[in-house]
Amino acid sequence: MTPPAQDSTAGAKSYLVAETTWSSWLMTSDHKRIGIMFLAATFLAMLLGGVVALILRIEHLTPHHTVVDAMTYNRLFTLHGVIMVWLFMIPAIPAGLGNFLLPLMLGARDVAFPRLNLLSFYVYLLGAGITLSAMLMGGTDTGWTFYTPYSATSPTAVAPVVAGVFVLGISSIMSGINFIVTTHALRPRGMGWFDMPLFVWGIYATSIIQVVATPVLGLSLALVVLDHSFSWGIFDPARGGDPVLFEHLFWFYSHPAVYIMILPAMGVISEVVCTFSRKNPLSYKAIAYSSLGIALVGFLTWGHHLFVAGQSAYASGAFGIISELVAVFSAIKVVTWLGTMYRGSIAFTTPMAYVFIFLFLFVFGGMTGVAQAAMSLDVHWHDTYFIVAHFHFIMVGGTLTGLIAGLHYWLPKITGRLPNERVGLIAAALVLMGFVITFVPQFLLGNAGMPRRYYDYPVRFQALNVISTVGSWLLSSGILLAFGSLLHAAFRGPRAGSNPWGSRSFEWRTASPPITANFERPLDLVPGAYDYSVVNPHD
Amino acid sequence: MNDTLRGLLGLPEQASSVARDIDMLHLFVILTTLLGAACVGLVALWFAVRFRRRPGDQLTPRVQANPWWEAGLIGALTCLFVGWWVIGYRQYLHLQVPPIGAYEILVSAKQWMWSFAYPGGQRSLSMLVVPVGRPIKLVMMSRDVIHGFFVPAFRIKHDVVPGYVSVAWFQAEYAGTFQILCTQYCGTSHSTMRGEVVALAPADFALWLQGSRQPTRAAEAEEAAERQATTPGGDRLDISHLAIDGDPIDRGRRAAARHGCLSCHTEDGQRHIGPTWRGLYGSRVELADGRSLIADAEYLTRCMMDPLGNAVAGYQTVMPSYRGTLDPDDAASIVEFIKCLAMADAPAAVANPSLPTQPYRVGPP
Structure with a gap:
């Protein structure tokens, strides 16, 4: 790429005010604006999915009917899963924050394919529209896993939901390709692979998974539609099909998909830890390579979802031990983040508070995952609330806290304004408390044997369910407070300088908010993105 | 100790032969997990206090991980996790393989x-x-x-x-x-x-x-x-297939005839297109793929669903799969029928199952 000419952009306005018409946003090819549109859309999806989650929790205040009937409950838990996975978790950090930051971190003017980037956003909107329109047709009750033959015979609106997810997958592939090419082709002269900020490694590894795994999801979902609407019987044993084949195909995508959701959050944590500890990462390569390791080895673990489905005991054993190994990569990251703080200069800010929450919840949630790969335990835990609690520890305790940390950290970059520290810390405390009260009881429910997707549950499970529901109110008020304070700060917060946190990372070496062309001068790569041992000439 | 921790974790009673061992692994794994998460959280907090930012604290020393430490850490974690897997997999295999004579x-x-x-x-x-x-x-x-x-x-x-x-x-x-x-x-x-x-x-x-x-x-x-009255939504449950029409063995014979089984399998011990059913149940069969096993209910049911994968040595593989066409009740009654044909030779052994x-x-x- 050609570095932007110095004189043409000198004194240019920030990307936020350079043009202000509606069409300048809707037809923009600026990665920063597209990133903000993705953040806004995924935020709305999170609100919708969160409201559904609250209804589900309220329903569980009593063992039998509380507010909705069984069929509505079954449709709502499907809706919650589909929205949170495909409309919120998968695009939020990569297509939102990733889009905004990737070119800035690489000193580039934009992503490699700016128009494909915009198309990816509209394809996302189209997919979201199709998926949510299924709600008007009554929704579907298969769970987000769409297991056959139930999904092939369910009388509900399976086809539009599945078609919507298929379209969302296309958007995800577009973003993935764009980010891979950007990382390979748009690094400036002099920036090697190990000079990039670590967030880029997280997004890069995520993009590999998106590009390789998502087509398999698309294929298997297309077959489910053919089964459901035209009785093809690919997965229906009554027509000679094989339901376990669907489980294999589905998890070949959906297990790596959990790494699509967590790897970008890990990238955020790497950045926040270094900036607020003013320290170089204890081992840059350990973090970078472990991202790749998770992305690659993560492809070989899908069979651990089938330990009780009847696959060969030897296959199960192999999937079990590989699943144990993939956890080692995550553990390396955790220890490296801890070591990064050692002898640092740690500022206990809101983003850093979320890092502490992330560390505790992710280690506990992650190790309960390792525990399930100790296979006899999975036999008891499989499809119980233990699993529900485990993946919410990773997805909410990991990804969502990572996202909130990142939003607080980069808010000055995106809007030029500072978040409110006091409100931010109160919200973080609420999130931690609410989270623990919501999900720890669910571990115990799973131990006691309460299966997931249960509208009606045995009375002995009621006390823990009530505690969990009360926790969900605390958790949601914490999340609302955090996002409310961020939104308020985005418009009314005090002005931040170009580099309010004193970070050495490259995205801070331009104005905040940046100009449309990102950099007025070619990015200066000295000192390195994590070199806190020398004085920064850019300060 | 066992009961206290089991109570804290909410685990149900240990009513089977495997429950106690699995719970021991459960305790080991969960305690390690709690300890790990607590250690990471506490060390992070300790660092946050010990290395808190002080005014004028602009530069920090460059600290790099010692590769030996890294290797040691990776090795230790791998050993821990693989150790869990070894115990868990042994128990898993035990759960997967039913004892002979069950x-x-x-x-x-x-x-x-x-x-x-x-x-x-x-x-x-x-x-x-x-x-x-x-x-x-x-x-x-x-x-x-x-x-x-x-x-x-x-x-x-x-x-x-x-x-x-x-x-x-x-x-x-x-x-x-x-x-x-x-x-x-x-x-x-x-x-x-x-x-x-x-x-x-x-x-x-x-x-x-x-x-x-x-x-x-x-x-x-x-x-x-009674069931209609007590099951929620009971008016939509179809239980007609569960009513037993006369003798279960008759039912099995009729199902076998209806599905065409008896055109290839005989009841009287004669070799035909497929192996005879007389004396088949409980006998040792040699399979075309070299396996040798006792023909029990599981094997017979598998044969109906996947005849190619379970063919007996010396016979042509002409039997079609009944996957999807044979419902479980018919399959069960055909198995019962085959069992009775074995009983004909040794009635006492099966009529009074040994306890x-x-x-x-x-x-x-």
């Missing part, structure tokens, strides 16, 4: 109930009656969608996948009643697809078998009416 019960799952068929032809709905202290092998089939057979007190679970023969086993350690839950989402009434395992002392079990040996039509109808001589306990330990 008492076989055919399980049929449908939306939204469980039914059970015993070796002597007895049947029960939603209530699985078993003797204490004897391994019970469940040969499970589904009539419609995937279900999950889960008994928390036994720490066992297995999906029941339509078109497949799913096998699980357990051994109840003491008499009692233990809940069965469905763990694979199967439609509107998934959460009420429950049942119970009733474990009886061997003598009581023998009495129960005798009492339900010849279910009369009146008793069946009574049970059906275990191992000691057993009544009530929780």
